[in-house]
Amino acid sequence: MTTFVAKRLLQIVPLVVLLALVTFLLLQLAPGGPFDAERSFPPEIQRQLEARFQLDQPWYVQFGSYMAGLADGTLPSLKRPGLTVGELIGSSFPVSLLLGSLAMAFALALGITSGIIGALRQNTIWDWSTMSVALVGISVPNFVLGPLLVLCFALGLGWFPPARWDGPATWVLPAITLGLAYAAYIARLTRAGMLEVIRADFVRTARAKGLAEHVVVLRHALRGALAPVVTFLGPATAQIITGTVVIEKVFQVPGLGYYFVQSALDRDYSMVLGVVCFYSVILMVMNLLVDVAYTWLDPRVKLA
Amino acid sequence: MSAADTHLVVDERELVAGTSLWQDAWRRWRRNRVSVVSAVVLVAVMVFCSVGPLAAELLLGATYDGQDISLGASAPSWAHPMGTDVLGRDVMARTMHGGRVSLMVALVATAVSLLVGVTYGAVSGFVGGRVDAAMMRFVDLLLSTPYLLLVIVLMAVIPPSSVSIGGLDGSFVLMFAALGLVSWLVLARIVRGQVLSLKQQEYVEAARAIGVPQATILFRHIVPNTLGPVIVYSTLTIPSVMLSEAFLSFLGLGIREPQASWGTLVSDGANAMVVYPWLLLAPGLTMTLTLFCLNFLGDGLRDALDPRQGET
Numbered sequence: 001m002t003t004f005v006a007k008r009l010l011q012i013v014p015l016v017v018l019l020a021l022v023t024f025l026l027l028q029l030a031p032g033g034p035f036d037a038e039r040s041f042p043p044e045i046q047r048q049l050e051a052r053f054q055l056d057q058p059w060y061v062q063f064g065s066y067m068a069g070l071a072d073g074t075l076p077s078l079k080r081p082g083l084t085v086g087e088l089i090g091s092s093f094p095v096s097l098l099l100g101s102l103a104m105a106f107a108l109a110l111g112i113t114s115g116i117i118g119a120l121r122q123n124t125i126w127d128w129s130t131m132s133v134a135l136v137g138i139s140v141p142n143f144v145l146g147p148l149l150v151l152c153f154a155l156g157l158g159w160f161p162p163a164r165w166d167g168p169a170t171w172v173l174p175a176i177t178l179g180l181a182y183a184a185y186i187a188r189l190t191r192a193g194m195l196e197v198i199r200a201d202f203v204r205t206a207r208a209k210g211l212a213e214h215v216v217v218l219r220h221a222l223r224g225a226l227a228p229v230v231t232f233l234g235p236a237t238a239q240i241i242t243g244t245v246v247i248e249k250v251f252q253v254p255g256l257g258y259y260f261v262q263s264a265l266d267r268d269y270s271m272v273l274g275v276v277c278f279y280s281v282i283l284m285v286m287n288l289l290v291d292v293a294y295t296w297l298d299p300r301v302k303l304a
Numbered sequence: 305m306s307a308a309d310t311h312l313v314v315d316e317r318e319l320v321a322g323t324s325l326w327q328d329a330w331r332r333w334r335r336n337r338v339s340v341v342s343a344v345v346l347v348a349v350m351v352f353c354s355v356g357p358l359a360a361e362l363l364l365g366a367t368y369d370g371q372d373i374s375l376g377a378s379a380p381s382w383a384h385p386m387g388t389d390v391l392g393r394d395v396m397a398r399t400m401h402g403g404r405v406s407l408m409v410a411l412v413a414t415a416v417s418l419l420v421g422v423t424y425g426a427v428s429g430f431v432g433g434r435v436d437a438a439m440m441r442f443v444d445l446l447l448s449t450p451y452l453l454l455v456i457v458l459m460a461v462i463p464p465s466s467v468s469i470g471g472l473d474g475s476f477v478l479m480f481a482a483l484g485l486v487s488w489l490v491l492a493r494i495v496r497g498q499v500l501s502l503k504q505q506e507y508v509e510a511a512r513a514i515g516v517p518q519a520t521i522l523f524r525h526i527v528p529n530t531l532g533p534v535i536v537y538s539t540l541t542i543p544s545v546m547l548s549e550a551f552l553s554f555l556g557l558g559i560r561e562p563q564a565s566w567g568t569l570v571s572d573g574a575n576a577m578v579v580y581p582w583l584l585l586a587p588g589l590t591m592t593l594t595l596f597c598l599n600f601l602g603d604g605l606r607d608a609l610d611p612r613q614g615e616t
Contacts, residue, residue: 015445015448019449022454023454023457026454026458027457027461030461030462135596135599135600136596138599139592139595139596139599140592141547141551141570141592143554143567143570143571143574144570144584144589144591144592146574147577147584147588148584148588150577151578151581151584155578238450238452241450241453242450242452245555246551246554246555249554250574260453260456261460261555264456264460265557276454276457279453280450283449283450
C-alpha cells in the first residue's frame, strides 16, 4: 500500500513536466508573443521586456527557467508586474476550491440519495421520476442552467443574490449549477450499483441476521454499490475543474478558472503554464485517492 | 425432386433464416419508445436547422445576419416568432443558423475522433505486445490530464485566420481539430479491447492462412466487426462534443462573429436575459432539447446494440 502510493506520487513528477512541455511548445508554436499584442512598444522597450523574461533565450533555456521558477514559487507573471504565479494561484484558488467542493458535496448528497430511492423503489413512479430528472440534469448545459436559475431564483423570487462571491447566500446558486449534472450521473451510477448488490447473498445474510432495514441498505448494500461512483470521481474532478471556468464567468466569481482563460487570452505564458501544472497535479492526486478508496470499499481489490 | 419436396426445403429455410445482429438490434431499439421519439425529434431539429433558414428567408424575410436596427430587441411576434436581438436580428433565424454550426461542428469533430480513435485502437490491439503497451500508456497519460485546459490554451493563442482552409472560417477548423483530437481517447480503448479478442477468432486465422496481407485483415475483416460499440460510443460523443463547442464559444474562444453557434447565442442571451429573456430561452431550450434527445438516442442504441453493457 505505502509503496504503491509512493510509486504513484513519484510518477506524477515526470508526467507533469511532460505535460508542461507540451503546453510550452504549443505556446511557442503559436504565432505572436506575449508582448507584441495590441499595444506596440518602442523596439528598445520590447527587447528589454523580452530580455527580462528571458524570451530572447532558446526555448529549452526558457522552459528550464519556467520549471525552476514554478518549483520554488518565484516564477513572475508576465502580465501582472510584481506578482508571482504562486501568489496569483494562492489568492484565487481557494475560491474555486470552495465552489468545487460545495458542488461536489451537493452532487454526492443528492445523487446518492435519489439513486438509493430509485433502486429500492425500482419501476415505481419514484424510480421513473428521479431517473427522468437525472437525464434532464445531464442534458442541460450548465451555462444555460446558471442564467435560468438566476432569472428564476435571484431576479424573479429574490431568494439569492444573482452574482458575486461574498457569504454563504451567494454560494448556493453557483454550487447547484455546477453540481447538478454530476448529481444526475451519480444518481444513475448509484441506482445501477444498488440494483446489482441488493439481491446479493451478503445483503440477504444481513437481512436474515435481523438487522434494521436502514443498516442493511446504508452499511452493507451501499458500500458495495459505490464502486462505480468512486470511479466516476476521478473524471468528475477534471470536469469540475473546467466547469468552474464557466460558472465563474456566469456568476462573476473571482476564482482561478476564469482567471486562467484571461491569462491564456493575454498570453501570460508563465501563468498558463503554472495553472496547467497545478491542476494536473490536483487531478493526478485525485485519481490516486480514487484507486486507494477502492481497497476500502471492496476488500477484494489489491493494489499493484 | 417433387414439388412437395421443394416446398419443404423452402419452408425449412424460412424457419432457420436467422436474425442478424442488426435485425435483432433494430427490433430491440424500436421497442424503446423514448429513444424512437428522440430520433424523430432530432430529425425535426435537423430539418429546422437545415431547411429552416431558407423557409424563414422566403416567408418572413429573416436571415441570421440581417438587421433591422429600428426594431432593436423586440419580444416574440408574428413577424419574428422568437423575437429579435439587441441589434434587431431575428432570433429564430439565428437559432437555426447557430444550430447548423453546432451540429456541423459536433458531427465533423466526432468523425475526426472516429478516424483517429478507430485507427489508433485497432493498430494498438492488432500489433499487441510492447507497441500496444506503449500506445495505451500514452492514452492513459492523456486521459489523466485536464485536457480541456489545453484546448482552451490552443483556442486562445492560435489566431483563427492563420488556419482557415479554403473558404472555411478558421475558427471552425480549429474547433474540428481541437475537439476531434481530444475525444478519440476512450474510443481507442474500446476498439483496442474489441480487436484483442477478435484477432484470436478462427476466421482471422483462416484469412492469415490464405495469405491475406496484415493491413487488409485488420481493416477489412476485424474493424467492421467492432462497429456496434463504436456506433454506440459515437452517438454519445456527439452531445459531449456539442457541449464542449458551446462551452468554448460561451467563453468567447470558439466560433466568432458574424458566425453564430448555440454557445455564442446562449452567451449573448445570458448577458441580456434580465431585460430580454427570449434571447436566452430560444437558443438555450433548443440546445437542451437536442442534447436531451441525443442522450436518449445514445442510451437506446446502447441497450439495443450492446445489451450486456450496463449503464455508465
